[in-house]
Amino acid sequence: MTSASKPSTAETERAPGNYRILLLEDDEQLAELIVRFLSERHCAVTYAANGRDFMKAVHHKDYDLIIADVVLPDASGFKLLEQFRSQLSCPLIFLSALSSVDDQVTGLQLGANDYLVKPVDPHLLWAKIEAHLRTTNSKTPSTASIKFGPLSVDLVSRQALVRDQPLPLTTNEFDLLQIFAEQPARLLSREYLFRRVIGREFDGLDRVIDMRVSRLRKKLDAIADGVAIQSIRGRGYSLNTVHGAP
Template identity: 45%
Template structure:
């Protein structure tokens, strides 16, 4: 049974979410205050965190920033605010998806299941990818640059694998959205942009002038094979 940590101060909503997810065979721990989130993440062995933005104590942004040093699983942020800058901030801090209130339970369930899917284990003969100093192990989900470990979340790892599978090709947001989020791109959602931004930072690329994972304006993203020397 997969474990979810729900951090939500709205008691009525939290009870509904907890009950609904437990009916669908998840084990749910509920916190109504952000101050204890770090402690629970460190000791709980959770598979996914469902995190409200507006909380007493630490808010969702602070929690997301803090837990990303110790938690590599998916994080979904929940908010009543529809400000796109808030969404982008959350994604850049390490959130994998954003859901707006009021929450549609079946949509929430679909998002959770999609995020909990993992990259399939590859055959041993094809488990290693090498691009200059960049080494990717598709079985252990480990990444190194010049023998230094790079700590990626599962969703960042999935993005990297998708980019490297078609290195040298421009991959559109629509394509990446369908492959990684597993639903159609609505033209507004910044989830893929946030993942690319975080992945660049961790791989020593620049979001202002990227040279390893390039933005091709109006078309998509390009993984540059010879930029890892």
């Protein structure tokens, strides 16, 4: 397969109603077939050939569904799911040559929505994708906003309110607040936030997260009896209710 036809170049603009799918597969020939099949069904496919590419992909955008191999050249699909499941809001289907019952049970227990054994008929794969996305889409209204104490974060309009008072946030600030709101009262390390926001590993020197948290914190602090981002020296940040807010 020439570089011009590699699966990684097959991502297309998403039209209304189409699916954004992340494919993690180290077999380039199989990946090309899957990408072509899904693209013919008007899906926007992002391709990752290894664990490193997968980590970059999940940090840079959101997906409707993920298809992942288990055995990879630099990682285990099981380990990746274990590491990132709390950050993923979309269904995940394992597609693997590992066919034992133990492997399938492990994948499902780790949080996968399905486990298909290679080789799989592409039409069965497509039927599974549609079935899982129908289930996910039926739940969309209940997950379109996040509430924590007096804070309300609307993921559709990308607006945040504290006691019905709008928070004037930039795009970067809203993205950061969403990460905190998804895991309220939980300590989030600087390394974790850096991976989620910037999309690469923290080098120990870059202070961009500290600056963004500082700006967001000031805007939250300006609203009395609301929520605040609290810091634990050397460990990270946490979003909490303050001043007895309900």
